[in-house]
Amino acid sequence: MWAKCTGDSVLVILEPKLQKDSFSKFFSGLEEKGYELTFRSPKDVKPAVIEYDEAKFSHVILFAPESKSFAQDVTPQSLVTLLSKHTNLLIALSPRQTPFTSLAAEFSLTLPPPGTPLISHFPTRNEPATVIPVSVAPSDILSPGLSPVWFSGVPFAYQNNPLLVPILNAPAESFASDSESDLGADALVDATDKGGEGLWAGSQLGLVAGFQALGGARATWVGGVELFSDEFFQKDLPGGGKPGNEQFASDVAAWTFQESLALRIDRVEHHRVNETVPGQTYTTNDQVVFTAYISRFNPVKSTWEPYSGIEDLQLEFTMLDPHIRTALPPVRGAPGKYSVTFRAPDRHGVFKFIIDYKRKGLTHLHSSTVVPLVPPRHDGYPRFLSAAWPYYVGAISTSVGFLLFSALWLAGDDRASAKKSTKTE
Known part of the structure; x- marks a missing residue:
């Protein structure tokens, strides 16, 4: 049966x-x-x-x-x-x-x-x-x-x-x-x-x-x-x-009757690189890993089996319009697992991980997961930027020049006062 x-x-x-x-x-x-x-x-x-x-x-x-x-x-x-x-x-x-x-x-x-x-x-x-x-x-x-x-x-x-x-x-x-x-x-x-x-x-x-x-x-x-x-x-x-x-x-x-070509998304996962726990929020420019698990119905065995036969699956990371659209390929050696790593865009707001797969004859696959993307905290920015070294050098040279000028000006004023007091004596 x-x-x-x-x-x-x-x-x-x-x-x-x-x-x-x-x-x-x-x-x-x-x-x-x-x-x-x-x-x-x-x-x-x-x-x-x-x-x-x-x-x-x-x-x-x-x-x-x-x-x-x-x-x-x-x-x-x-x-x-x-x-x-x-x-x-x-x-x-x-x-x-x-x-x-x-x-x-x-x-x-x-x-x-x-x-x-x-x-x-x-x-x-x-x-x-x-x-x-x-x-x-x-x-x-x-x-x-x-x-x-x-x-x-x-x-x-x-x-x-x-x-x-x-x-x-x-x-x-x-x-x-x-x-x-x-x-x-x-x-x-x-x-x-x-x-x-x-x-x-x-x-x-x-x-x-x-x-x-x-x-x-x-x-x-x-x-x-x-x-x-x-x-x-x-x-x-x-x-x-x-x-x-x-x-x-x-x-x-x-x-x-959906015996054949019936697919479903079992679950999706997302987290930062080198982490396993899903992020409550992500920061701009984070390296994010997104994974989907897909199975296909086998009517003979009465089970849903992991399915890795989709070669053109895509993932969209979107806020109103897709900011990132990338391939979501199957992972070799892991049946039913599709995964991709990408860099979050330099744009904060409420984003969605979206899978929207429609092919003739196959069950439509749709998944939407909402995540906030925030800018770095005040202590999350790098202290020094390599591209800003000309500005650093300019600021440092200006400060050093000001200090030298102030020292010379103050020292010159003391010598003039000393000469005046000597003549008075």
């Missing part, structure tokens, strides 16, 4: 006309990992997704691609609320217009007009043009060496959002058409001119995409629910061989 770092309760909202047995392999695969699946239809009220302003499930699978009416607790607004409560979402779409079609735009995904499924005539096959074998590009989310997967559904265009995580893109020769009985190149020409919408075609279109929320929750959008079906799991590829749908679906669910 695999353990989960965010919980094992899963609510599956299944459209009535979709048979549970049609997705038996996918659901049984989740149960073998230890997930507890609860099923309900879109219009059912119980079990509630949110009750007393608290999420009742750790994950929600929404396999209702054509339903247009849902219970009050399953609305676009409630799903957004679920993400803020750290509940992960797996949502399947379809070419039909539904309430969740507009919700996709909130996740920076633009869908084509309703009724425009993805179509491709390559490679040659006996299946309809809307049932497409799609090659899988290498990704940290997916298992290496996956075979092409069968897909049928709607594509979407990516907007410019760093939180989006593309997982599966459309084939280069595919396009979205408003007719499932596509007759050839004429449909392509019509698509370029119709309504001024342009051509929905090529590998820039997405079929499966993830969204990594700032709070840590994940949402995955899939253009067609058939990708998870037993039929597509077992359908032979045009050139022969088993498709990669089963492993692909398992990998997508593992990422969505």
